[in-house]
Amino acid sequence: MERRRLGSTGYTVSELGFGASPLGGVFGPITSEEDAVRAVREAVDAHGINLFDTSPYYGNTESERVLGKCLSQLGDRDAYVLATKVGRYGRDEFDYSAARVRASVVESMQRLRVRRLDIVQCHDVEFADRWQIIAEETLPALARLRDEGVIGAIGLTGLPLSVYPTILEHTAVEVDVALSYCHACLCDTSLADSGVLRYLYEKGVGVLNASPLCMGLLTERGPPPWHPAPPALKAHCAAAARWVTEHAMECTGTPVTIAELALPYAVRCVGDGRIASTLVGIDSHATLSKNVQALRAPLNERLLQQVLRMLAPVHNQSWPSGAAWA
Numbered sequence: 001m002e003r004r005r006l007g008s009t010g011y012t013v014s015e016l017g018f019g020a021s022p023l024g025g026v027f028g029p030i031t032s033e034e035d036a037v038r039a040v041r042e043a044v045d046a047h048g049i050n051l052f053d054t055s056p057y058y059g060n061t062e063s064e065r066v067l068g069k070c071l072s073q074l075g076d077r078d079a080y081v082l083a084t085k086v087g088r089y090g091r092d093e094f095d096y097s098a099a100r101v102r103a104s105v106v107e108s109m110q111r112l113r114v115r116r117l118d119i120v121q122c123h124d125v126e127f128a129d130r131w132q133i134i135a136e137e138t139l140p141a142l143a144r145l146r147d148e149g150v151i152g153a154i155g156l157t158g159l160p161l162s163v164y165p166t167i168l169e170h171t172a173v174e175v176d177v178a179l180s181y182c183h184a185c186l187c188d189t190s191l192a193d194s195g196v197l198r199y200l201y202e203k204g205v206g207v208l209n210a211s212p213l214c215m216g217l218l219t220e221r222g223p224p225p226w227h228p229a230p231p232a233l234k235a236h237c238a239a240a241a242r243w244v245t246e247h248a249m250e251c252t253g254t255p256v257t258i259a260e261l262a263l264p265y266a267v268r269c270v271g272d273g274r275i276a277s278t279l280v281g282i283d284s285h286a287t288l289s290k291n292v293q294a295l296r297a298p299l300n301e302r303l304l305q306q307v308l309r310m311l312a313p314v315h316n317q318s319w320p321s322g323a324a325w326a
């Protein structure tokens with residue numbers, strides 16, 4: 001697996017990262033914890049995946065707990081780069097205060113069974129008061145933890161792309177990582193189109209692209225019931241998924257699903273090498289294998305161009321998230 005520099009953090013991360021929110025049951029129950037242990041071990045040992053991303057929010061701390069159990073069986077702490085988050089917790093529960101940041105980091109380390117965290121990100125900053133995040137509380141509290149060596153790097157995550165320049169232009173804290181989601185995939189390339197990717201890259205901020213399957217929209221199974229996409233986007237993605245399943249054989253000679261097209265597209269075709277890693281959600285050992293294989297297979301141009309045509313009417317459509325403060 002190719003490794004890339006993560007901005008100025010000093011970390012080198014695999015081009016495909018292990019998104020651990022499904023381990024918290026976010027998309028449905030997992031096969032078993034034994035299967036999750038196998039997925040994490042094979043990701044590291046067999047496929048060279050070294051980036052893992054989670055949050056206390058995913059499954060109400062369940063993702064961190066299961067991932068901690070899996071990682072503890074690897075032995076070598078230097079074999080992986082571990083990212084989690086602060087600020088977003090249970091359903092509609094947000095707390096970006098300095099006191100909560102410190103307590104949250106300690107709790108995450110306990111659940112993840114580690115003594116240090118490599119990356120801690122402010123989770124979905126569009127739900128926070130901007131001055132609390134920027135100036136007074138969240139980022140300064142994370143910077144103190146970085147100075148103390150408890151965490152390696154500080155990040156931001158959020159849906160509206162404007163949050164990144166807005167925060168970076170107004171904070172004295174050095175932000176190391178930006179995690180954007182659902183904006184660098186088959187139906188949405190706005191991370192690159194908006195100029196935000198170039199802006200971050202030129203500032204030396206390491207960029208992570210999450211949700212290359214647009215949180216399930218670009219899968220045969222389709223999105224979970226909570227998916228916030230507007231109906232037209234859901235309908236176009238579902239039609240494209242059906243079309244791929246029905247026409248893959250005649251185009252490629254083998255069965256291919258839309259996910260197997262969407263993943264390599266996000267990793268290879270978006271961002272001109274400015275994205276350090278693409279985080280895909282892994283719920284099982286079988287899903288891991290499918291994604292590693294999909295990344296190795298050649299992209300079928302005919303299939304890809306037809307799907308892009310089908311998704312063109314909803315290209316870069318998104319949905320509202322948080323307050324419109326950015």
Ligand code: NAD
Pocket residue numbers: 018019020021022027053054123124157158159179181210211212213214215216219220257259260279280281282283287290291
């Ligand atoms: P995703 O686009 O990666 O899709 C995940 C869904 O697709 C899951 O149901 C998964 O089981 C399924 N899937 C994965 N590979 C598949 C395949 N080959 N075929 C069929 N189905 C497949 O969405 P995601 O999980 O939300 O994003 C990946 C990771 O990025 C998350 O786990 C999380 O770590 C991170 N993330 C962070 C934020 C944030 O910080 N705000 C938001 C979204 C995602």
